[in-house]
Amino acid sequence: MDPVLREIERSYSRNLTRFVRLAHAIVGSRESAEEVVHDAFAGAIRDRADFRGSGPVDAWLWRIVVNAARRSLRDRARDYELEVDAVEAPPAPELAVSPLVASLPERQRLVVFLRYYADLDYRAIADVLGVTVGTVSASLAAAHAHLRTALEATAHG
Amino acid sequence: MVDLDPRLVRELERIAPAEPAPEPRWRELRPRHNRVRVAAVAIVVAAAIGLAVPWQRGPASLSAAEAARVVQRAAAALAPTGGASGGVLHVRMHVTVASPYHPKAVAWSGDEERWTDERGARTFRFRTTFPNLTAPIELGGSRRSGAISVYDPSTATLYSRHRPIGPFADPVEQAKRELRGGTGLTVRRAGDTYRIEDDRDIRSPTVLVVDAKTFRPIRQISTIAGAAPFALYSQKPRAPLSEEWQTVTEYRVYEYLSDGDLASIRAQHPRAKIAAARAMPRSFRERFQPWTGL
Numbered sequence: 001m002d003p004v005l006r007e008i009e010r011s012y013s014r015n016l017t018r019f020v021r022l023a024h025a026i027v028g029s030r031e032s033a034e035e036v037v038h039d040a041f042a043g044a045i046r047d048r049a050d051f052r053g054s055g056p057v058d059a060w061l062w063r064i065v066v067n068a069a070r071r072s073l074r075d076r077a078r079d080y081e082l083e084v085d086a087v088e089a090p091p092a093p094e095l096a097v098s099p100l101v102a103s104l105p106e107r108q109r110l111v112v113f114l115r116y117y118a119d120l121d122y123r124a125i126a127d128v129l130g131v132t133v134g135t136v137s138a139s140l141a142a143a144h145a146h147l148r149t150a151l152e153a154t155a156h157g
Numbered sequence: 158m159v160d161l162d163p164r165l166v167r168e169l170e171r172i173a174p175a176e177p178a179p180e181p182r183w184r185e186l187r188p189r190h191n192r193v194r195v196a197a198v199a200i201v202v203a204a205a206i207g208l209a210v211p212w213q214r215g216p217a218s219l220s221a222a223e224a225a226r227v228v229q230r231a232a233a234a235l236a237p238t239g240g241a242s243g244g245v246l247h248v249r250m251h252v253t254v255a256s257p258y259h260p261k262a263v264a265w266s267g268d269e270e271r272w273t274d275e276r277g278a279r280t281f282r283f284r285t286t287f288p289n290l291t292a293p294i295e296l297g298g299s300r301r302s303g304a305i306s307v308y309d310p311s312t313a314t315l316y317s318r319h320r321p322i323g324p325f326a327d328p329v330e331q332a333k334r335e336l337r338g339g340t341g342l343t344v345r346r347a348g349d350t351y352r353i354e355d356d357r358d359i360r361s362p363t364v365l366v367v368d369a370k371t372f373r374p375i376r377q378i379s380t381i382a383g384a385a386p387f388a389l390y391s392q393k394p395r396a397p398l399s400e401e402w403q404t405v406t407e408y409r410v411y412e413y414l415s416d417g418d419l420a421s422i423r424a425q426h427p428r429a430k431i432a433a434a435r436a437m438p439r440s441f442r443e444r445f446q447p448w449t450g451l
Binding site: 020030041112151 | 160161162164165166168169172173175176178179181182183185186357
């Protein structure tokens with residue numbers, strides 16, 4: 001087995017629960033999340049020659065799963081918009097995340113998700129999102145500030 | 158998680174609660190190293206259903222330039238031929254789903270006819286058979302939304318459901334996707350045909366056989382891992398179980414038509430009553446439910 005494939009398998013066995021939980025948070029459904037992760041790994045194995053070895057395989061895999069989940073969410077939203085030939089309107093896709101977290105800008109939301117569900121440190125989150133550690137730190141601080149304000153407004157509203 | 162506000166953590170727990178670990182599916186993912194086995198099982202299935210096997214002698218693959226030309230021509234042969242006015246793809250095919258390991262384990266073999274409007278609406282209509290049906294059944298709906306209806310001729314009723322039921326296996330879409338990808342395909346000349354082999358997706362290696370003169374599709378062999386057609390297979394409990402399945406699609410008609418109504422089940426049955434799928438009589442539902450999810 002080639003070394004990248006071995007790393008992919010190792011990461012799959014070690015982190016499957018966390019991959020699925022992160023995807024669940026992004027797409028809003030546990031069942032879809034399992035499919036997203038499965039498809040993401042099929043793609044990673046198929047395209048493993050694209051892995052340049054410039055960072056850890058884990059970060060590359062987290063990035064693939066995040067992108068696959070975001071793509072899945074976009075596809076579902078598009079399918080809903082283009083619904084045709086229906087006798088009655090279909091139910092709207094479920095909101096992927098609760099309104100409070102949904103109100104965060106996407107990068108902040110992903111940083112929070114990667115910190116909590118993936119349990120990644122700032123360096124690893126930076127690798128996954130292709131940003132600096134400082135940006136990760138600033139994004140988390142901004143997310144907290146945003147949520148504090150929102151929660152206080154709710155409490156006083 | 159010391160650096161996250163506890164209120165945020167509570168919110169995150171609601172969004173994606175911790176649940177038991179999912180069933181690992183690495184076995185479906187891992188690459189197959191034994192490609193000879195894949196080729197061999199393709200031959201077994203083809204032989205089992207009485208097909209010619211033109212590549213048994215193992216023809217050499219074409220050069221990259223020749224292969225690219227064949228792929229390009231094959232892709233063009235799958236594309237609409239009538240421009241904007243010919244956007245309804247009409248395909249008549251014979252489909253066989255079988256275990257590659259057990260030649261007698263044919264889960265399903267039957268004819269299917271599909272009309273798909275590729276001009277944006279993505280409406281579709283199928284006339285197909287299932288193992289426990291003596292007559293074809295007609296399904297239709299929208300590929301975009303997943304909305305699906307089934308026509309009951311005995312009561313002239315269209316039963317509809319709008320919750321997406323997942324994608325249908327669509328050999329044509331699969332072939333187009335593979336040819337669009339272009340690189341990484343192996344092309345071999347085999348008699349009067351070209352074999353375009355795609356094993357880039359380890360879960361579903363596919364062979365598309367096209368006519369060497371017209372480049373039109375003749376046959377497609379795809380392999381899937383897992384128990385997707387298990388509902389079909391369970392109709393023959395005496396056959397051995399299989400973890401892999403092959404679908405052989407023989408194309409009998411492949412053409413583009415201009416009449417969009419052909420792809421609309423509602424247009425084909427303008428006087429049909431419309432009812433929700435949940436109102437479907439049990440006797441009618443039980444005939445096809447395992448395969449449609451309706």
